[in-house]
Amino acid sequence: MTIGQIDRRNFLQFSAATMAAFLVPGGALPVQAGTVSHGLSVFGDLRYPAHFKAFDYVNPEAPVGGKIAMTAPNWTFNQNPQTFNTFNSFILKGDAPPRMERCFDSLMVRAFDEPDAVYGLVAESAQVSADGNFVIFKIRPEARFHDGSVLNAEDVAFSLNTLKEKGHPIISQSIKEMVSATAPDEHTVTVAFSGNHSRQLPLLVATLPIFSKAYYTRYKFEASTLTPPLSSGPYMVGRYEIGRFIEYSKVENYWAKDLPVKKGHNNFQVIRLDFFRDRQATFEAFKKGRLTFHEEFSSKTWATEYNFPALTEGRVVKKEFAIRLPSGAQGWFLNTRREKLSDPKVRKALGYAFDFEWSNVALFYDLYTRTQSYFENSTMKAVGLPSQAELALLAPYKQDLPEEVFGEAIIQPISNGSGQDRVLLKEASVLLEEAGYERSGEQLVGPDGKQLEVEFLSNSPAFERIVLPYIKNLRLLGIEANLRVVDPAQFQKRLDDFDYDIVGHRFSLRPTLGPSIRNFWTSDSADTFGSYNLSGIKMPVVDDLVEKALNAASREEMITAARALDRVLRAGYYWVPQWFKAFHTVAVWDMFGIPNDMPAFDFPVETTWWVDLEKAAHIDMEN
Template sequence: MYGDPALPPDFVSLPYANPDAPKGGKVVTANVGGFDSLNPFIVRGTPPWQFRYLAYESLMLRSEDEPFTLYGLLAESVETDSSRSWVEFTLRPEARFSDGSPVTVEDVIWSLSEIGARGHLRYRGLWDKIEKIEETGPRSLRISFNSKERDLALLAGLRPIVKKSQWDGRDITESTIHDIPIGTAPYVVESYEIDRYVTLRRNPDYWGRDLPIKRGTDNFDEIRIEFYGDNNVMQEAFNAGAISYLREFNAEKWESQYDFPAVQRGDIVKSEIPHQKPSGISGFVMNTRRKPLDDWRVREALIRAFNFEFINEALTGGRQPRITSYFSGSELAMDHGPATGAVRELLLPFADELLPGALEGYALPVSDGTKRNRANIRSAAKLLDEAGYPVVDGLRRDAGGRPLTLTVVLKQDGLIQQANAMMAIYARALERLGIALTVQSVDKAQYGTREANYDFDLTFMRRSLSLSPGNEQYFYWGAEGADTPGSRNLMGMKSAAAEAMIARMLEAESREDFIHATRALDRVLTTGRYVIPIHQYAVGRIAHKKELKYPKEHLPIYGDGVAFLPAVWWFDPE
């Protein structure tokens, strides 16, 4: 994105991969919930979340050890102009789909256009910014953009490529679970049973196995994804040895509950994987499409009533630090004092729109750590009074006398296993303010429908953010998604300031200008009071069978993720 790639033209492998890693073995991972689709590129159905990354490839591959650098995969070369108004890719002659047929320019153009125009919402943003795609040679194509966003050339290199002829006379968006798109990746589906399992087998004829970018990766012969009804059953299966590894997101549980016999014998190993990426935002998002959450004072009151210090101590032993802004823990994070210098200059044109704290400085409220949280509850009550929700007969009521009630919708998911416990504590705090909080825990399918239609007051949200945030920020926070069902803009925010900062990020020609714009965006998002932040995942925690190994000498700056496990791990029976 900025400067030169870190790896030289003659590099042997990615720095965080072991080029001599042995091939073989089987790994079993697990998801909570179910699946009814094996097409990750369309709106219809729910595929396993990791399927896109295991079974499909793109023109280029991202290095997890650099903020945003791509290296050729299906493409053997890439060319662009200084302003990145266009990008041209030349395909490798040896690139093949899993059925042995060659990857053609026609396949690439069809994948970009069909998935981009009619596929899942996450792919449509790029298509809207493509002016034209044209074949420029037997193995090359050029994409011209209608926007000045400098990351578009990179994003085009990351779009999935599938086989066009598979869909001749058929509509990919109406495919069933039996219509699995043909890709080029090392793994192909061997078998599956809806809501039970998917087995992926490494293709012995995989076309790219000798590329430096792939050396030491994709080492397991078989990857099996098992599905469980809830997190407790999944944990029991892991403890019994039915699952090869488990990611743990609760630091207290990591310290106190991973002492079962397999751990004591050394059959299960606990590995901690540090990272340098931003905290991102994890917490309870507030739906501003609904009253009273359209009032920032109500949202600030709800943030103050959330007794993070007490909850964190009770549920994680205080081991996990709080998220303090969307990019906290990185050089992209806002300063919590007044905006100064270039950041202030970027924000000043939007002074009338910005909420209190964006220019003056803002920090999340801190409690005294006691159960009562008296000072923050008092200040929250004052804000609710100012917003027009006084206490009448023991309940907060609006001007029409209707009680202030809120509904939290939660999905049964291992990633948010603590959410119900947090909400139980939070409900008692809101009761003291005169607010009734109802928690609804629903299955994955029902949750998907409710989330897509914004049928909630609050829900759990997690957005991982990179060291080089880009076009996806429009998808997360852009006004267009506020009124579009199924968007990632769960809070329904519409902010001209946020969109202007994203535009400045994407047009920046230096890392310094990019950092200023991102810090300004962080201020707009954080002071928007859209999310009640919880703790950050400051380190990856993986419990795994002793036979699973990874290159400990060089860990990627992005830490754990599907591009780390299972991508660069291997099986060692000795």
């Protein structure tokens, strides 16, 4: 699942070919000092000139209208794909529906055919100071909230400062090196940075939601509420039933609809999200046409259950879209805050008990590849022996690191595919003995005289068929292992409070690393409730390598730091890696228009597809 999920599709990457000509000191952006620009990037020039008409990956003439109905394939912050009880998506409290971010504008928006470029939306331009510690944004005078009130510089400054002070930890921690945001006049925002900030931070700040300062003088920003907030984006909250569905309705008089960054976007009149507690109910709703788009994450279903009448009649079609970006880190994360999981030998042993090769054939229909890296399917993945540049970064910490870090990059053991590889289970037993555990009958007993017990936490019974064979192998080792399935709200609460032994999750990273990675692995995030540091990693070398990656002067330096970081994390055995596939498996009711070229760094279905009325009529779908 995601993130995201930190949002699993907002991935970025870029070429550094012309970066050197624009470098400025510290954490500055590679924009020539004093230049007023229509966009910003991290490592190079902008693809689109100042007066471009539309992004290349959209259809500027796409018709507007109709509806897409779906469940959320990804989500972020406090959003929950199975239920909701608040419309405040940018705080820790409550469960918000995915896609609330569609209701809010930002200073700039990303171009998904570039890895790390943003272009002006509310801000018509940006200017970076010579030292890189200030960015001045000029606000478009025509920007408006949905009630017709002016969106001005004070709203922007209020929003950024409020998010730093009261926003969801994923946001507040990511922008902690933003010192202040001020509004010297109605159309100017000056954002100050500490000088220790990453190159990505100004871009992140430029893409955060903007709130109405006047609205939040009447309402508490930090309150969980079912009153849809005043917003300014292309959609607003429409019809909804709490915990069942929400519809986002297109704003007819949206102030920015004719800007180049919005041309060809937001073509659906309604984006509807339905909420289900289990996968099978979701699939049945799709088969009946209640949902019209469905991204399938079950290999068993994809391989064996797409044989219903609407598909055989051609009204539903299966599609596969190549994933041309990092696949992310998906696995079972082991909570080292628990004493029983604090020893890396114990964690390594737990990994030996998972038989991926058997699972892939018996359960996944051979659709997946084993995940090995936190940066899987990207140039940041560590392979083979470390380079000299990597060794230089690791050398100051050599005495504190296991020898494995300096050898071949760690890969997961390959089983014999039997589902119960005795050789690997024997190796796991040896590791557990070295960690101080002894076998007492059928139980594995620790120095405290108690049997080792672990619990897998999940919010869906769909994982039972995968987890239960794994649990069987753990029990063969004498470990009392169990799966606990809880409701979505309880799951999120326990996740936020780090109240679990083992939890399955997926994180996706952008090709250009941003401040959000501090929330995954750094010491500060390990103690911040609601962070994504699920394993509780606290290592000075990790903290240092994260900062090295974020403050790299070139893409090559960033990749080197990421590879060194990957080696350290993998040698810590903080997770049991799962699997990935290099394509999106999607089924749709055949009623949509799709741009000819999907962008390389995102999968923007809701924002760039449209309803094709002829196709909809052909399959007799009302929309």
